[in-house]
Amino acid sequence: MFAKTIHHKTMIKFSKFRLAGTFLLVLSQLLQSPNSKAQDFSFVISTKNPASHYINVEMQVKDLKAGIIDFKIPVWTPGYYQFLNFHENVENLSIEDDKGNVLEYAKSQPNAWRIKTKAKASYKIRYDIKTVRPFVATPYVDTARAYLSPPGVFLHVAGMLNKPVEVRIVPWGSWNRVSTGLDSVVGKSFTYRADNFDVLYDSPILIGNLEEIPPFEVDGKPHRFIGYKLGEFDRPALMNDLKKIVQTSADLIGDVPYKHYTFIPIGPGGGGIEHLNSTTISFSGGALNNPKSRLGIMNFIAHEYFHHYNVKRIRPIELGPFDYDKGSKTKMLWVSEGLSVYYEYLVVRRAGLSTDEQLIESLHDNIL
Known part of the structure; x- marks a missing residue:
């Protein structure tokens, strides 16, 4: 009986010790979470x-x-x-x-x-x-x-x-x-x-003084569209089309490799640049009211979005880690850009935003 009593008490002490240790471990992790840790x-x-x-x-x-x-x-x-x-x-x-x-x-x-x-x-x-x-x-x-x-x-x-x-x-x-x-x-x-x-x-x-259009989710992850001087257009229709582009791309690759994504329209102009979980795009919303220019904008956004897969994560070895002093040179941009051009048209077509004829025409115009 005595031996059993000692064993029981020992187990109680061990359980308390283990519980206290678990508490301290969780507390230390909370104290060092990204949002509370002092930055260097x-x-x-x-x-x-x-x-x-x-x-x-x-x-x-x-x-x-x-x-x-x-x-x-x-x-x-x-x-x-x-x-x-x-x-x-x-x-x-x-x-x-x-x-x-x-x-x-x-x-x-x-x-x-x-x-x-x-x-x-x-x-x-x-x-x-x-x-x-x-x-x-x-x-x-x-x-x-x-x-x-x-x-x-x-x-x-x-x-x-x-x-x-x-x-x-x-x-x-x-x-x-x-x-x-x-x-x-x-x-x-x-x-x-x-x-x-x-x-x-x-x-x-x-x-x-930016405008944010109500976001959508794909795979439980929010996708925001927050920009400058957006113009006059059907905002819900745009977000519905963007959701189709994101969903189609995710279905194609099989992954959504970020916690959240932001489309950053910086106003009228030309050009766009891809980033890990965002893209900056020149954007004039009024052009969405014309069917032909709308298709061009959908192809353009699909291209920049697809780059977060092809060039950011599937990339030439030279493009990371980056050399910020000398630049990171590669001879493989024809793959990074060429495949993204191909998939922009394919994604827009599979998303139901273009026809087979428009896909062929877009490829034809791009090549020639």
């Missing part, structure tokens, strides 16, 4: 005078080790395979340590600003981005909206692309909405996070 890198984005076409940036970096530190900005943006030399638009850069000392720096290469330190410290970097033209691959701001093409806005520290990042937007005037594929930070308005700089650089941000 953070940015505040504002525009004091949008009519001047300048974006104002404040970057904070915590606890960098002593030595040589290079603050760098990419020379290109993934999805647009040309050098854009974003460093040429960085002005009024200053670097301050956590004691308030303004530090001297030197250019170590055209897109890098170098400091040399003797002790571990945190830093605040302030600079302005001069914007030149509204375009899907470059940042732009005016009194109507701000568009952030992240490689043209955000500095990183050399060798630390894998660090998590937090971005807080300070909307100008009456601006009330942000359109982006980044995750929101719970409890912080206009604040977003990225697991690393590769994610940040692949997540454009549009800010302004």
Whole structure:
């Protein structure tokens, strides 16, 4: 009896110990969740005078080790395979340590600003981005909206692309909405996070008095359409067609590999760029009222959407990890672009948004 009693008490103590251990493990995971963890890198984005076409940036970096530190900005943006030399638009850069000392720096290469330190410290970097033209691959701001093409806005520290990042937007005037594929930070308005700089650089941000059309879901995942100057058209009809495109693409590949997706129409113009869980598209909604131009828009959006499969996840080996200093060159864009062109027409046809004759005609016009 005594032995059995001791065993019973021992089991009770063990169960309590195991329960306490489980509680502490869960608590530690909650405390280190992405939305509560302090970020090593953070940015505040504002525009004091949008009519001047300048974006104002404040970057904070915590606890960098002593030595040589290079603050760098990419020379290109993934999805647009040309050098854009974003460093040429960085002005009024200053670097301050956590004691308030303004530090001297030197250019170590055209897109890098170098400091040399003797002790571990945190830093605040302030600079302005001069914007030149509204375009899907470059940042732009005016009194109507701000568009952030992240490689043209955000500095990183050399060798630390894998660090998590937090971005807080300070909307100008009456601006009330942000359109982006980044995750929101719970409890912080206009604040977003990225697991690393590769994610940040692949997540454009549009800010302004934007319009959001009610979203749809595919595979339980929300798909949003939030943009600038959308125009006059049948909004529910557009979202119904986009849902068909997304569903058809998902059925074709067999997966929806993101938590949420955002279509970011940046206004009238030309061009679009694919991203991991978003796409920026030039968009004039009035063109949807004409059957021929509507089909062209559906093909265009299907193309950019399908790229999140073909080029973002099914890709030439050169397109990741990216080289933000020299560009990532590949001879396989004919596959990345060519197959996406083919599948844009096929997806639109299988979605019931075109006929066999229109598919053949689209292919014919593209080839010739």
